[in-house]
Amino acid sequence: MLLYILIILFIAYLLFWPKGSSKRKSARTKKDAGPVKLVKDPVCGIYIDEREAIKLRWEGKTYYFCSNECKEKFIHMKKEKVNQA
Numbered sequence: 001m002l003l004y005i006l007i008i009l010f011i012a013y014l015l016f017w018p019k020g021s022s023k024r025k026s027a028r029t030k031k032d033a034g035p036v037k038l039v040k041d042p043v044c045g046i047y048i049d050e051r052e053a054i055k056l057r058w059e060g061k062t063y064y065f066c067s068n069e070c071k072e073k074f075i076h077m078k079k080e081k082v083n084q085a
């Protein structure tokens with residue numbers, strides 16, 4: 001039981017300790033890279049960092065996705081629409 005408590009304390013220590021130092025680091029990297037631009041994934045509706053998003057040009061518009069899975073889904077949806085029309 002004591003070992004169990006020690007493990008939990010150790011995990012908590014790992015989780016909480018780097019917060020203070022990473023705060024300073026992220027503030028600096030933010031300044032270098034400029035403000036983060038959030039874009040919406042049209043498939044699952046979540047917001048993602050533009051630089052990390054998967055981009056797709058479709059009919060002159062740029063779409064952003066959180067994953068390749070969402071991108072594939074989007075293409076599939078668009079193709080289905082075209083077939084229906």
Ligand SMILES: [Zn+2]
Nearest residue numbers: 041044066070
């Ligand atoms: Zn998504």
